[in-house]
Structure formats: structure tokens, C-alpha cells
Amino acid sequence: MSEILQAFIENERAIRRIFARYCSRAEDVEDLTQETFLKCFAAEMTTDIREPKAFLLRAAKNLALSELKRKANKTTSFIEDSGGPDVLGNDGQVSVEADIDGRRKLVALAKAIASLPAPHRRALLMRKMENLKIRQIAKRLNVSVSTVEKRVAAALVMCASYLRAEGYDLAEFGAAAFAPVQRKPGDAASVIAMTPQTGARSPDGSKRHE
């Protein structure tokens, strides 16, 4: 498990208290608490954090302050940005809700990844965050392609177990990023993987000028 996730679990209540001082809505407190985890987990990937607890609490305080500032500026900047208060209508509202929903899923997925053993976490993040191909990951880690495949496959299974253990319904994550799939229970064999055998991509991921 990542040290930030460990420290977050141990100090979640303290972090929540920080936001409770600034926000009245329980929902906002919850969202900002989870946002703190996201920020710190992202930081952990570029940096070795020696004192995860201090880092988390500091990030929470910064976030609470910038949230206060944002609230104060909200009305004016909205009008300036959109050219008028009525432009967005209800669509803006829907979009904000979709955004929050997406954020919550991201938190759940990030925690699932953070819970993985370090080698699995690293391989999965190289694939999904850095967008490297399996072949490229194998090269960087100096292991075989099949080792990476196995490691990432194992990471995927562990993420699924983690999410289930946390009470998530995996079907919630079935919605693709830009075209939500309405999956009915019992709807068998609903996903196909279309893989033209002619190989639409070269193995190193370069796609142009074949």
C-alpha cells in the first residue's frame, strides 16, 4: 500500500475536521477530504514524501484556504467567463454533477491503485497514467513483455477486489469515459474487443506514416 494512502486512512478524521471549520455542508467536507487524498497521491508519484502525515495536513489546509478564496470570487468570475449569467442554463448544472461523479470515481480508482503492492502499482500507473505501451514498460523495467502483462493483469484483478471490498458495484465503473454504457444485468457477452489482425498500430505505439 502506498504510504500516502496509509497515512490518509490513519488521519482521515483529522483532515475532515480541517474542512469542517471552513465548510458547512457535509458533502463539501467529504469531497474536499477526498480531493486532498487525490492531490497527495498524485504528488507521491513524482516525489518521495518523508512525512506523509504532515504533507496531507498541509495540503488540506492549503485546499481549504483556496476553497475560501474561490467561493469569494465565484460570482464575478463566472459572469466574466461565460459572457453572461444565463448562457449556461441548466446544462452547466448537469455538467457540474457529472464532474463530481467523475471525481468520486477517480478517487475510488486512485485508492484502489494506491492499495496495490509497489511493483503492481508502478506497472499499472505506467500503463494508465503515463500511457506507455506494455512493450515500452517492459523495456523500461527491463523485464519481459509477458511479465508486465501478468503484473498488470494481476493489478487489475486486485483493483476489482479492492473496489468490491470497499462496497462499490463494479458495474458503476463500466461507464466509458465519453459514452456511458447502460449495462443491464444478465446482458451477457456485451463487450467485444475489435482487434483487426492487420495490426492497426505498430508495437511501439507509433501510428503515423506506416
Place this chain on the structure above:
Amino acid sequence: MSKSDNVVPLPEAKDIEAQAAAWVMRFEDGEATAGDLAAFRAWRNASEQHANAFDRMNALWGALDAVEELKDYAAADDNVALIEEQRRAGGIFARRTIFAAAAASLAVAAGAGVVYELTRGAKGETGTFRTAVGEQKTVRLADGSAIELNTDTAVDVRYTHSARMITLLHGEAYFSVAPNKRRPFTVYAGKGAVTAVGTAFSVRLRGALIDVLVAKGRVALSTGARAPAKDAVTPRTAPAKPLIEISKGENAVFEDKIEHLDRIPPAALDRRLSWRDGILEFSGEKLADVVSDVSRYTNTHIEIDGEALRDLPVTGYLKVGQVDAMFEALAVMADVQVDRVSADHVRLSRKEKE
């Protein structure tokens, strides 16, 4: 987990998920062979548990694309400042290098494109560029901007000393705009106008609706615009009504007003723009939507027989122009019956249960 007293013990659900995950990985980077496809089909059809486990793992794998957004979190100003502050306070070791190289992937199209000459006239330079169904083309302009035309697209280009005016007559195009504040770059499409200073974005005309996706920078959308007249030196003075500004990763659909506004995670953004690489990429869209998208690239009429089949989620990619590969994949992987009604008419239906 199972109450049945089968002689052959059912494998644990986790084992099945592990097998499913292995298949997801096998298909991941497009290196599956015809033999793999046959083996996969046999495995998947062996039990409903297999099929369901594959669906679950495949969907979760797709959902994990969202974590690419963590890159934005890591690079956000406040996070960088926080790391710096903690470093000074001694709470941080060294900077790791593994993820440091992870730069934004949407580089402006490189490659050996022809620089198209505009026709020089008394009132500036003009040109009209078109692609046929299934054709794609990159138009490089002398100012350093580039226009990538998707299938069945026409654009009118008009450059004057004070304005760069593009009219998207129909279809879809991706604009990489060379910055020049004194010469705004505006794309007119239907009633809409999209104005940029230095940025990259795509515009698609879907009937009267204008669909704008920003890959870099920021653009301003307005409505009530009219395409510049034939010999206009500057855009029409009739004031267009400004709607909104959208920036990187945002998608807006509008005509008279904003119909839809959305933020798109980086991986999905790449997918939406994958046509620029001559590839159509899908991640769980309904077959009906996939077919309507693919249909833009072919004159073959594709008919879907049956409501349930229309909702079949599709994951994968295919090369522009390789419609037959899609039919083959649907037949092999999803038990879809493919009937060629005539040379340019194909019907998809659910195969009878074996």
C-alpha cells in the same frame, strides 16, 4: 460460493477474473493473433461466468483511463508549490524521475505534409479544400497553421492582413493554430464561430449543431455568426453573440445556445481525436453509435437488426477504411451475424444461439 454439487468443481471466481484480466491484456496493445481470437472465443463461450468476468474486467480496465487525470493533479500549481514548501521543510527526499518524462501526448501533427498555396488575390489569399468519403488530408498553411480534414469534409480558407477566416462547410476538421494576436483565427460553421489565438481544436458540423473539442489552449464560441462573404477582407461586422470560452479538455455542442458542455479526461480526448491518426477508437460505445461513426467513412450502408444489438457496447479500434475488419471482429468476437445484402448494404443481426 456455488451451491451446486457438480463433479467438476467450479473454479473460484478470482481465477476466472484472473483469466479474464489476462485476455484483456492480450488484446490491449493490438498484438492478438487470429489464433488468440479463436482461443478467446472458446474460453468466453465456455461459460456465462467467463463472459461476465471478461465484461467486468474489460470495463474496469477502460475506467482506469481516468487516472491519467492524476498527471494534471501532479502538475497543478498548488501541488508543485506544496512539494517545494515541504522540500524546504525537509519533508521530502529526492524527486523521482519515472514519471517526470510523462509529457502531454497531444503533440501537434508532425510529418511530411504538403504546404498548400492559397490563391493570392487583391483582397488576400483564398483556397477551398475537400476530402471524399473515407479520405483524410492535412492542409499546411504558410503561416504555420495546419488543418486536418476528416472524411467527407470541405473548408474554405480566407487569409487577409487582419484576419484568418475559415469556413467549415461540412464535415470535421482539426485546427492547429499558429499564434498571431493581430490576425485572429476564426472558424465559421453554421451559425457558430470559434475564435482562437494560439491553440488546437476540432470542429465538427452535425447538421446545424457545432461540436467543438479543445486539445490545447482556449477558444471563444459565439453564435449568430455568418460566414464571411466571398471577397471579405474582414469578418462581417454584424455582432455575433458571445456564448462562452472553453479550454483544453473541454467539449461544447452549440447552435443558438450551448446544448452540451463537458470536460473530457485526457485518455478519452485522445480517443475522440484518434481519427487524426487514421484510427477510430472505441471504448464501450453502443454499437449503434459506433456504426453511425464508422458510416461517415464508408459509402456502405450498415443496418442493425434488433434493438438489443444496437446497445451492444463495443471496445476496440480499427483503421479508417477498414470497415470489413469491423464486420469480421463483430462476427468472431460478439456472435454478430453479418449479411451482405448487396455490394454496398450490410445487415448486422444477432446470431441464433448455438
